[in-house]
Amino acid sequence: MRMETKLAQIGTKKERKTGAINFPVYFATAYEHVGGVSTGFDYTRTANPTRQVLEESIARLEGGDAGFACSSGMAAIQTVMGLFSQGDHLIVSLDLYGGTYRLFEQLLTRYGLQFSYVDLRDLEAVEQAIRPNTKALFIETPTNPLMHVVDLVQVCQIAKQYQLLSIVDNTFMTPYLQQPLKLGADIVIHSATKYLGGHNDVLAGLIVTKGNELSERLLFLHNSIGSTLSPMDSWLLMRGMKTLALRMEKHQENARCLAEYLSQHPLVDEVFYPALDSRGIAILSEQANGFGGMLSFRVKDKRYIQSLLQNLKIITFAESLGGVESLITYPATQTHADVPEEIRLKVGVCDRLLRVSVGIEHVEDLKQDIENAFRSVEK
């Protein structure tokens, strides 16, 4: 089956008793041992029928062996971090989702984990950062918010060579565009709140593992920590995922048009979109099926930001991404507010940078909205 078919068919032909087209929500937290024997479901934290359909689906979509649905993307990341012990070191993408940075720096360092932030496009820098206690690479690609594209095949090869785990946060691309496990990664993480859910109405995270040993260890962590997704949210997420293919095509088409429009605009300094970057194109055209729906741009003057944000009528100034509605974010005060200013500036997340999650509206309306907002700046 092709990806579009797998997506549209999530949960169908699974409920044989009634033939329900979409899988029902099982709210029960406890399950009878009929005739003294477990049905395979005992207690909902350990396994829930609705959640299980979602978990099997994401494992199949990513080409992995086991899936785990979590209460948020952060819960998924925290659960995976349970693989590591005091004194372990991880090499992490440099311009990383701000919440992940906050978890690593403000919590996990207290548990004795160590993190080095490295531009993973630079393979030499990756090798140089490896220490005797390094256990894993934590990779975002394209990165957030600067859309740097990492060569997953090469980076995962280095990880294998040094016996490190490769963990990829695949939130921006989704399995529709990029399947990191097939490129050599061991674990994939999603904030399913974003493109997989797709409608800005469900908070969820997903983990997919490859191989029996890792899958067993994650099964233990997921159940022990209790970072599990509720049955209702599992159902909502599956409903969203069914249309992922259609949505991603449109997000991507719109993002490409907007990126081109912005790169011609006299008040815009620089646009960050993988399809405008020759390196990004080269890597993604081999390793992925497209460039995604996220872009960032730097305006020429910091003073434009405020009136631009206030005068947009369609694109909403809000902090998230991946939904059908276009959102614009100011990373310096929103997503990356917990990254110290010095590091933010070093990484390139300056106070002239805006990030757009391009929705599925008509692209001419989006362009017009930005054009009008820019006009208010010039006045």
Ligand SMILES: *Cc1c(COP(=O)(O)O)cnc(C)c1O
């Ligand atoms: C949003 C996001 C997260 C965190 O996910 P939540 O669902 O908000 O907990 C992690 N990684 C990336 C890339 C994200 O965009």
